[in-house]
Amino acid sequence: MTSYNQNRREFAKKTTAIAIGAATPCFFSTPRTLADETKSPNDRFRIGLIGAGGMGMGNMYAAKQWCDVVAIADVDAKRANNANHQLSGGKADVYCDYRAILDRDDYDALHIATPDHWHTKPLVEAMLAGKDVYCEKPMTLTIDEGKLIRKVAKQTGRIVQVGTQQRSTFNLFVKAIAMVAEGRVGKIKRLQAAIGGGPTSPAIPAVDVPSELNWERWLGPAPLVDYRYMSQKEGEKNQQYTNGHYDFRWWYEYSGGKLTDWGAHHVDIAMWALEANGQSPVPISVGGKSVHPVPYKDGYPTQNDRYNVATTFSIQALFPNDVELTIRDDSDNGVLIEGDQGRIFVSRNKLVGKPVEDLKENPLPEDAIQKVYKGLPMVDNERRAHWANFIHCCRERQEPISDVHSHMRALNICHLAGIAARFDRTIRWDGDTEQIVGDEQANALLARPYRKGYEIEM
Ligand SMILES: NC(=O)c1ccc[n+]([C@@H]2O[C@H](COP(=O)([O-])OP(=O)(O)OC[C@H]3O[C@@H](n4cnc5c(N)ncnc54)[C@H](O)[C@@H]3O)[C@@H](O)[C@H]2O)c1
Known part of the structure; x- marks a missing residue:
């Protein structure tokens, strides 16, 4: 297994590319045969996962009938390693920096399930690196990011599915x-x-960053601020508040x-x-x-x-x-x-x-x-149908x-x-x-x- 903190350039030098793709038969010959035709390992769809939180994990479970996760990037080492264990039986390569996955070409598509402020940058870079992407919604943090994605999608012709599964x-x-x-x-x-x-929250104190989390990289393109977290008993529940995992939605x-x-x-x-x-x-x-x-x-x-x-x-x-x-x-x-x-x-x-x-x-x-x-x-x-739709469209270039x-x-x-x-x-x-x-x-x-x-x- 590649080390979690291995530098992407070092990794690129050591990786042997495995050719996949064009010759792989399409398993969606008719909708009903989907499950049967994915029994062959050659028909399996190989995924690089960026962001192994609630949705990244949920999606990979939903699509596990067709997909194998071969590489995982998360700025939280505990989450990355847990995802490797849960989704790939410890066989995937695990990174902190998603760019190490962009440098590889031994998978069929990327799944981006990072917080919203971390969608556009990896999505654009992935398309420019020739990858097809299933990107979680909302695709962007700003209107101008959408313009850039539209331009690069047109320029590269890559397949991009947005995770609005209500459409399926x-x-x-x-x-x-x-x-x-x-x-x-x-x-x-x-x-x-x-x-x-x-929701609202009380004032959340700035605290030390947990050792497994690379907070500076979690913030990425966003302003550099303190990590905030608190847990307090509210009725029967232990309510947690943060500006990080999951709660980023409220900032x-x-x-x-x-x-x-x-x-x-x-x-x-x-x-x-x-x-x-x-x-x-x-x-x-x-x-x-x-x-x-x-x-x-x-x-x-x-x-x-x-x-x-x-x-x-x-x-x-x-x-x-x-x-x-x-x-x-x-x-x-x-x-x-x-x-x-x-x-x-x-x-x-x-x-x-x-x-x-x-x-x-x-x-x-x-x-x-x-x-x-x-x-x-x-x-x-x-969710399953939305993934099937994506895999089909990658294979058929639709x-x-x-x-x-x-x-x-x-x-x-x-x-x-x-x-x-x-x-x-x-x-x-x-x-x-x-x-x-x-x-x-x-x-x-x-x-x-x-x-x-x-x-x-x-
Ligand atoms: N389609 C749906 O119905 C649905 C439902 C829930 C969430 N979502 C979307 O999924 C995305 C993730 O939400 P969540 O609830 O899973 O959040 P989460 O906080 O549980 O997970 C996000 C993960 O991304 C990781 N991460 C952050 N920056 C990263 C980076 N630069 N590289 C790699 N990993 C990084 C975090 O450490 C975390 O593990 C959001 O955009 C959200 O809107 C969609």
Whole structure:
């Protein structure tokens, strides 16, 4: 096994490349044969995993029927070694610096499941190194990062699947989109993405960094700050708070809070519906009400020792033809699609509404769901199906169901909602120039500086 801290250049010198790929037969000849045809070791899909936390592990378990993890990078040595043990029986190579994996060519694709501020840099560098990537949502931390990813994806032709697995939930979200495409709600007038609110925290003290965690590298492109952690008894539970693992979601420095965490899922479905309805998913303006757990000044939090992203919000995105999307925290989690002939509500556990009841009398055409799923094989549900979709698309060089372009269109709205919330004002968006109109201060938040030493290697 390669040593955890081995330098990537040293590693590159020692590695023998193993050719994989073009000659490997596609195992998706028909959707139903997927499980059987992956029995042969030659058909297995080899993965380099970057970020072995909750989602990286969850995804690799979900895809284990088809995938072998051959290399793992995590800045937390304990997590990296645990992942090696759990996923690969100790046979994978383990690194702190993901670039050692980019230097190898003995695997089929990369999986990036790092915190949000660590998506764009490895994704762009991976595409430039000729890798296909399954990257977790939200794909970016800023709107300008999306522009760069779009450019590099076009330039390199690599396959990129974004981890919005709701796009592979056939009996719920995909069916809802098929209903919209078949005209079952008429012309969409209003949409709602209910995504739940963000939590608050007490003041979290700066403490020593655990010995297994390379905190400086965890921060990477983000500003260099203290590591914060505390654990306290709350009722029966031992509640933990940090600015690191998992909780990064609640800090604007690393994420956009619920607006991008869940917005990346539900706003994506809402925009997919608009497109299926033949309408523009590019907003004209975004703004509304929001509450942050700390005061903001000029778009930035004024306290640095506790969660800082919006906890409650009701933010409207306005589209051409007076179509309106409300992103809110205070309603049943899911997506409401309201047209001039009916409305449906879809979530991770239900699809309801009069047009759904009407399906008994007037079912969808047999190929309606398949058409929405771009004719791609439908092997299973959710996470597994999303992985099967990715593997199929890598082998067949097709665009996956959650491609860079559709994801970026939806995520831009989430980012704009976050910017509007940070300034507490409505912003106008020019979809052609991809700029905020007449608001220099808000426009400045389309990008973020990368910390020295962590710029993207182009
Ligand atoms: N699709 C979904 O439904 C879904 C669900 C949960 C999380 N996610 C996404 O997955 C991502 C990870 O979330 P999580 O909950 O697993 O977080 P996590 O904190 O549990 O895991 C992230 C891991 O990445 C590691 N890491 C950080 N910087 C790194 C670097 N430079 N190189 C290698 N490893 C690095 C961390 O040490 C940690 O182990 C987030 O972007 C999140 O939005 C998606």
